[in-house]
Amino acid sequence: MKRLLAVGAVVLTTAALAWAGSDAQPKASGAPKPVITKAVKGEQCVEPTDFMRRNHMRLLSHQRDETVIEGVRTKKYSLKECINCHASETTGSVAAAKDDFCVSCHSYAAVKIDCFDCHSTKPQGSAAMHPLNAETAHYKHKLAAQAASKVSAEEMAGVAQ
C-alpha cells in the first residue's frame, strides 16, 4: 500500500512539474511589456535614465521627507516635477490609464504605488487638462517623432535586479 502511494506521488509530481514547465516558458515572454512613453517636456531626466529606473523611489522618498517636514521645496527630485514632465498626452495623468507612465511599469513589476491615494496624478494648472499648453506647445514636433517605445525584456530584467 505504502509503495503504491509513493509511486503515485512521484508520478503526480512529475506530471505537475512538466505541466508547470511547459506553461512557464510562453508566459514569461508573453507578458505585456510596459509602455514607456517619452516625457512630454525636456530631453533628459534629472538623472540618467538607467539610474532613474532603479532609484527613483529613493530620490522621491528622501525628497518627500525634506519637503513635508522641513519645508524644502526644491524641484529637482519632486514628485510634482515628475508628473509635470511625464503626464500622458492623452490622459493628462501619470496614473489614470494602464499605459500611463507610472502605472505601466509598476503593474508590470507588480509593485503597488501608494503615491496617488493622496497625490494628484496630474500637473499643476492648465497643463493638467491641456498637456500641451502655450509653454509646452513647441515640444509637439518632438513628440510626433517619438513613438511610444517598448522596453525590451532584458532591460526590465535588469531593473528588477
Add this chain to the structure above:
Amino acid sequence: MSELKPMSNPAPASPERRRFVGAATAAAGLAIAPGVLLIEVAHGRPEDQAASNAVRWGLLVDATKCATGCNDCVTACSTENGWTPVAESAHARQAPQWIRKLELQDPLTQMETNLPMMCQHCAEPPCVDVCPTGASFKRADGIVLVNRHTCIGCRYCMMACPYKARSLVHEPLNDTQKPDVPRGIGCVESCTLCVQKVDRGDGNTACAEACTAAGHNALLFGDMNDPESEISKRLRELPTKQVRADLNLNLGVRYHGI
C-alpha cells in the same frame, strides 16, 4: 479613473498675452520695487532652505469684524486646498472641514459673536503629543501639519484636539486633489495655514485673502516673531484671547472680541 475632460474655461493665455502681462508686471514692479522687495525679503524663502523657527506664522481673528452669514473664508479654503464644501458633499456628516464658521451666543445677554474656527497651531499641540507614529508634527515655523506618509489613521489626534480642528478623509478622493495639496483616504487632515502658499512666498493664507477681498478685514496672517510685522503690531494694540487659554497651549491663532 476619470477621463480627460476639457476644463470649463479652456482659453489658455496666448503667448502674446502672457508676454504683455509679464512686461506690465515688471514695469509695475519697478515702480513700487522698494516696498515690494522688502516684503518679498521678509516672507519669501529660497526653495532649498528649510523652514526656520525664527519665524512663527499666526493668524489674528477680529471677531468684531467677522460678518454674520459670510462664509468667504471657508469657501476660499476649500477652493485653495481642494476639499469639497460641506453643502456639496455626498456624505455631509463625514465630510472634512478645515475651517468652519462658528456662531456663538450668550444665553444671558443675547450677545452674538461670529468667528472662524480652525486648527489653532498650538506651540504645544496635544495632537503631536499623542500621535503614535510622529505623523502629526509641528514645523519649525509653527505650522502644525500631518505627514500623510506616516499617518495610519488611528484618529487619536482627533480625540486629543480641544478645538475639533481635525477631520478624517472617510472616502476615496479619486484624483480630485490639487497638485499642491496632497490629501487622501484614511488619513487625518486639518488647516495647514496654506503651507503651500507660505512656501511659495505668498505671505498670506487663502482665508485671509478672501476676508480682505470681501472688505471685512477680520483675518490677518503674518509672522508673530517679527516685531515689525503687521500682525505683531496689531497684536500689541488689540486685546486678544486664546480659545481655551486654560490649557496653556500657546496658540498661533489669536481672537479679538470674544
Add this chain to the structure above:
Amino acid sequence: MASITFREVEGSSLKYWLLFGFLGLFVLFGALAWNTMHHHGHVITGMDNQIVWGLPHVFAVFLIVAASGALNVASIASVFNKPMYKPLAPLSAILALALMLGGLLVLVLDLGRSDRLIVAMTHFNFKSMFTWNVFLYSGFFGLVGVYLWTMLDRSVKTYSKAAGTAAFIWRLVLTTGTGSLFGFLVARELYGTAMLAPMFIIMSFAYGLAIYLMVLAAAYAWTGRPLGDAVMMRLKSLLAVFVAAVLYFVVVQHMTSLYFTKFHAVEAFILRDGGIFTTLFWVGQIVIGCVVPLVILLSSLGKQRTWIMIACALIILGGIVQMYVTIIGAQAYPLDMFPGLIEKSSFFDGEVHSYTPSLPELFLGLGGVAIALLVTVFAIKVLRLLPASLDDATVAKLEH
C-alpha cells in the same frame, strides 16, 4: 502536594468541529467586514469627524482589558502561591493571549490606513500613550508566552514563578497604559483623570475572570470532565469582590465629578439627560453589569452553576456597555470651547453627536471575539492546558 494530570481535549467530536466552524464563520464575517471598510473607507461606518472611535474600539478595548484580567488566575497561582489555582493557570495564560490577539486585531483593522501597520511598528513617538501601548502589547505576548512555556515544559518549570511575576507586573502596567490612552486626553471632560488607570485595572479583573469562568465551565461541561464546586465557589466569590470594586470606582469617579461645577453639564449628560447613553449607563453598566451580578453571586442563587454563568454573562455584557459609555458617550458630548456660550456651526459644534453603529463595525468587533475563542478552542486541543479532572477531591489534595 498531589500532582495534577493535564490532558488535551480530544477535539474530534462533531460538536467540537461545529463549534470550531461556528467561530470560524464569525472570523470570516469579520474579515469580510474589514475588507468592505478598507475598500470603501470609513464612510460606510457610523463613525464621523465627531465620533471618531466607534464600535470596533469598544470591542477592541474591552478585549484588551479582559485579556490582562484573564491572566489573573495564573497570577494568583504563581505570584501569590495559592496551590489551588495552579491547575487553573495554563488556561488562564492562553485565554489572556487569545483575547489580546482578538482585541489587537480589531484595533489595527479599524485604522484608516490598516495597510500601513508596518509604519506603526517602525515610526515611534515616545510621548504618545499609543506608542507605549505598542510595546506593552508586544511585551505581553512575549512574557505570557514564556510564562506559558514554563508551565508546560518540565525542564524550565523552576522559572515559572519568575516568569509569572514578570507577567503579572507587566499586565498591571499594560492596563494602566490602556486606561491612560483615555486618561491622557486633555480635551475631553470625561477623560483626563488618573482615575481611569486604576479603574481599568479593576475592571480588567472583573471582565477577565468572568470570561475565564465561562470558558472553564464550558470546556469542562462539553468534554465531560469533572469540575467540582470547590473551584467554582472560590472563583465566584473572587468575582463578586471584583465587581463590587468596579462599582466602587465608578461611584467615586462620578461623585468627584459631580462636586465640580465645571463638570456638572457632562455629568448631567451621562447620568440624566443623555438619552441612550444615560439608559446604557444605568441599565447596562450599573444594573446589568454590577448590581444584578452582585445580587446573584452573593445570594443563595450563587450556589447554582447556571446562575453563576448568568452572572458572568451579565458582567461581560455590562463590561461592553461600560466601554460603549466610556468611549462613545464621552465623544458624543460636545467639546466646550467657549464655556457659558451657545455654539452653533456646520461641524455640529455645541450639539450632542449621534452615532449609529453599522453592520461592518459590529462584525469586525465580533470577529475579534470569535478569533479569541477560536484560538482558545484550538489551543486546548493541541496543548495540555486543562487538568483531566478538577473534582473536589483532586482540588482538596492540592491544598495540603
